[in-house]
Amino acid sequence: MTAVLSRVRHFLSIADLDASELGRLLDSGAAMKAGATGRDAPLKGRALAQIFEKPSLRTRLSFDIAMVELGGHSSYLSPAEVGLGRRESVPDVARVTSRLVDLVVLRTYAHDTIEEFARHSLVPVINGLSDLSHPCQGLADIFTIRERKGLRGTVLTYLGDGNNVLHSLMLCAGLTGVTLRVATPAGYEPLPRYQDLARAAAERSGGSVELGSDPEAAISGADVVYTDVWTSMGQEQEYERRRRAFQGYQVNAKLMLRAKPDAIVMHDMPAHRGEEITDEVLDGPQSVVFDQAENKMHMLKAVLCWLLPGER
Numbered sequence: 001m002t003a004v005l006s007r008v009r010h011f012l013s014i015a016d017l018d019a020s021e022l023g024r025l026l027d028s029g030a031a032m033k034a035g036a037t038g039r040d041a042p043l044k045g046r047a048l049a050q051i052f053e054k055p056s057l058r059t060r061l062s063f064d065i066a067m068v069e070l071g072g073h074s075s076y077l078s079p080a081e082v083g084l085g086r087r088e089s090v091p092d093v094a095r096v097t098s099r100l101v102d103l104v105v106l107r108t109y110a111h112d113t114i115e116e117f118a119r120h121s122l123v124p125v126i127n128g129l130s131d132l133s134h135p136c137q138g139l140a141d142i143f144t145i146r147e148r149k150g151l152r153g154t155v156l157t158y159l160g161d162g163n164n165v166l167h168s169l170m171l172c173a174g175l176t177g178v179t180l181r182v183a184t185p186a187g188y189e190p191l192p193r194y195q196d197l198a199r200a201a202a203e204r205s206g207g208s209v210e211l212g213s214d215p216e217a218a219i220s221g222a223d224v225v226y227t228d229v230w231t232s233m234g235q236e237q238e239y240e241r242r243r244r245a246f247q248g249y250q251v252n253a254k255l256m257l258r259a260k261p262d263a264i265v266m267h268d269m270p271a272h273r274g275e276e277i278t279d280e281v282l283d284g285p286q287s288v289v290f291d292q293a294e295n296k297m298h299m300l301k302a303v304l305c306w307l308l309p310g311e312r
Helices: 019-033 058-069 090-100 111-120 135-149 164-176 192-205 215-219 236-245 289-307
Strands: 047-052 073-077 103-107 125-129 155-159 179-183 208-212 224-227 264-267
Touching: 019 135, 019 164, 019 192, 019 289, 047 058, 047 090, 058 073, 058 103, 058 125, 058 135, 058 289, 090 103, 090 111, 103 111, 111 125, 125 135, 135 164, 135 224, 135 264, 135 289, 155 164, 155 215, 164 179, 164 192, 164 208, 179 215, 192 208, 208 215, 264 289
Parallel strands: 047 073, 047 103, 103 125, 155 179, 155 224, 179 208, 224 264
Antiparallel strands: none
């Protein structure tokens, strides 16, 4: 790696942040939501490229609008246009793209693809989602929890698959002093590496990370209840096996009675209604899923300004 490349800061995982950096990003996101950008059009003349292998509503639109409102420009490159790693090698796409734009967002299947791209990029790279990590979602999640319930000592329960969304949520919870309870079926736990990182962060922040398999025990007395789809993009062939494994983990009105009466319900969307969550809960008064979706844009503004500070 050249000296130029070594100075580039990327955002590939919540693990790239320490507690103070995460706190500053959350404060910046709050300021962005309140209508402050620090100065008019702080990213005027800056260009963002979004290279996606997977479809997206919230992530893509949030980056598009964030760049426009910050004075910059966003270009979307579809899978058919780029053929990342097939039509053209990942290093070559990185070298070309980073000569033309100021920042790149990748949304891929394999996390290795993002890491390889970042090694060859002259500009910052943001992980818009990979099979291991969804840090942009994690920021929106922890921002929403802070906004609605506060952080230190808040009991957050996650029910369902130990996937990329949970990996990022665990790290955010660990860094901010949240008490996180996770319930997953056997064989669907989050990866040990993320468990270790989250627990180490929680030890420093005064939080905790508890893993188990009993959804009723995990949700008891919770301030926040979070779930995600049981079958993610790229896992469609596992649908029937997963549907059977996750029976009993559905967030429904009966299960919600075990949480605190004022508990909020979160989901990163899109939801498979009637599977991991019922319409009654998702559309009910405890649901904050659409606030959560909006908050992604405010946090992405904070990330963009963090990675592209100052004038050209």
